[in-house]
């Protein structure tokens with residue numbers, strides 16, 4: 001077929017096929033079509049019973065995010081190697097797989113997002129909401145000026161025990177959750193002020209204005225960054241929380257877990 005001469009380049013000589021949320025019959029058809037090719041399934045659940053499977057914690061709306069996340073997971077699980085070329089088959093419009101993209105897996109492109117979502121205590125949707133909020137805050141700043149912010153997500157009881165209030169807690173008697181549109185407006189308003197936000201595993205905003213007093217010391221943070229990042233890193237060594245930190249000074253968003261930076265992104269790139 002003449003079209004194969006043109007579009008065939010997209011899937012020619014790939015190291016593996018990455019199938020995103022396939023139906024059982026689609027998966028069977030592909031396996032049957034070419035027994036030589038490695039097939040890796042990416043989905044929220046392994047309904048098709050694939051041997052090579054990467055769990056997606058959420059259905060990413062953006063295909064690019066979905067694919068990037070999947071590739072990080074596949075690298076992490078050593079299902080693919082650095083430099084492997086994948087034919088990524090995904091659904092972009094509605095219902096079924098309709099798009100194939102040719103993507104090279106590059107270790108250097110890893111953002112750490114897989115670790116952040118897949119192996120954290122808080123619910124993935126909660127982490128996603130906080131990450132989106134912080135990225136938006138980083139993009140827009142507060143009335144055009146750069147702002148810093150510190151969000152501690154998960155293991156909230158322990159985090160509260162290792163911190164103290166800097167001011168009254170506007171969330172004291174409320175039952176608001178991250179992701180509510182109104183909350184995003186409120187959080188942005190409060191983030192102008194000092195201290196950290198504490199969020200529960202399920203996304204409840206437990207407190208604003210917390211001054212973290214972790215007992216862990218000596219976490220490695222990039223030069224030029226100070227106490228916000230030091231405290232944000234150290235609290236994740238002391239507890240099972242993760243932190244998402246926006247730097248006022250360099251504008252980057254970083255995530256910490258187990259006392260280490262596991263993700264660093266420039267909000268302007270989103």
Ligand SMILES: Nc1ncnc2c1ncn2[C@@H]1O[C@H](COP(=O)(O)OP(=O)(O)OP(=O)(O)O)[C@@H](O)[C@H]1O
Nearest residue numbers: 148194195211212225226227228229231247248249
């Ligand atoms: N232990 C802490 N808990 C919560 N917030 C803190 C803590 N220490 C510092 N902060 C907040 O971080 C702000 C900035 O402090 P600092 O400049 O030392 O941090 P930084 O890591 O350099 O971050 P940035 O890049 O945003 O400047 C402080 O004004 C304060 O609001």
Ligand SMILES: [Mn+2]
Nearest residue numbers: 224225226249
């Ligand atoms: Mn600083």
